[in-house]
Amino acid sequence: MPLIVQSLQPIASQDIDALRALADAPGLSLRGDTVATAEACAPLDDRLRDALETFCEPRRLDWAVLPTHRTLSDFRLVAMDMDSTLITIECIDEIADFCGLKAEVSAITEAAMRGEITDFNESLRRRVALLKGLDASVLDRVYEERLRLSPGAERMLEAARAAGLRTLLVSGGFVHFTEKLKARLGLDYARANTLEIVDGKLTGRVEGEIVNAEVKARTVRETCEAIGADPRQAIVMGDGSNDLKMMAIAGLSVAFRAKPVVRAQASVAFNHVGLDGLLNLFAA
Template identity: 50%
Template sequence: MHNLIVQRHATPLTQDDLDSLSRIANAMDAQPLENSPDHAARLRDIRSTGPGMRRSLDAYCREHQIDWAIVPAGLKLRDFRLLAMDMDSTLINIETVDEIGAAVGKKDEIAAITAAAMRGEIADYATSLRQRVALLAGVPLAALDRLYTDTLRLNPGAEALLSAAKAAGLKTLLVTGGFTHFTDRLKQRLGFDRVAANVLGVKDDALDGTLVGDIIDGAAKKKAVLDFCNDLGCDPGEVLVIGDGANDLPMMHAVGFSVAFHAKPKVREAATAAIDFGALDSLLNWFE
């Protein structure tokens, strides 16, 4: 059996919402969640999880700004062994390559390439990344330091999610097409067990417009997740992945449970569940 978890973050769920959603999902009953009784509920033992029901459910929830997830009844966070997260626009609030470009007046040019890549419109992610990084030649490292301090912020719920995952015994992986200049600090700050990220070339305390070593594209993200999973001796079905862009799709397809966080449409359609309106830690309500 499966349960349907529904959450509205800005305003409380109404009885009309619960009645409508129960009819759509043909649920046994609706139970408010203890930690958020006005804003979240579990609709138990839904009878169908087919595409027709999901379309109706999604249409209602989008109209009423409700996040929803269908999960196996009894699934617990501790049933997973590994949490893997993307960085840009998932863990943090920005696309770092775009913001670095602002230091040389090229943010709009770079951001257009980034947006197309994240939507899945550019097949060769590695080439698109090299193109963007080439435009960063000459940016001083001090500008990256200021970006981390002044602009980069964790997305809401990030720390709570990671704390809960660690408390449940999960290992954590930050896996990103972004850069070690930021992931090294985030690893230390948040306690990630492992990181996979790209290395920016540097000359005379400024970026030289190159990347050093292998590029972390979609295929490399998938490999990093599965390699860590193998090292842990766990099954890919015991991995929880969170991402937002097309380069996250390979790792999302490879694991048991994937989450699209404020994601591009192509990613949202492929994920097990999506968070469109809420914070990262709202997914904790999905598990019993």
């Protein structure tokens, strides 16, 4: 089982030595300053998982133990959540800031993403209802003034396209932002919720089917079917409980700066490195 350890800073030689012993990975060696790999290590059981987490987290190291050696081109699709995954913000929280309700909306968002609110549809309706009457021009202001890509996003997407993967942005957020990002980044597919707007104002309602966990998973399956791929040929990246169902059907799931419930169920967790940390998981 290959072991990959990566960091934003150079990995100390004494940490490499300690990890060799901890993971029974005598071949662990640096690949550049910030990535170390081993062809094989001990099987990933609860003991090793806890030991790696305990050692790596305070040193700001991200680790992964993968079941097999794979290349990026073994996959056909990379699917991403938007809010707090592809981008650094939660768009609905920033929209709410323009009507003085960011704290209230953020509290609901956080509870939903931690899995404490199990009905995502209801949590979204509650948050959107608070936006009633807000001028729709605020959506453009959030995009232009506050939306930022997560570190490594563009490099990861460029490499994925070069390896032949298609790209899907699937979000419980809003079409206003996903469509702009789709055009800006050259993504192949995008799906999200549509805010109802009448006379230039938000009505406090969402149009059509809400993109919840089940819809996200269905969208990944349907996209795989459309490109002639198996869901096990998909990489799925997310941060909240709403992403778990689509992560569960993927061949590789990445928890990106995610809630604990998501980190616990993902194939790999990136707590420190950027989205381009994905590229270090694969053989050349």
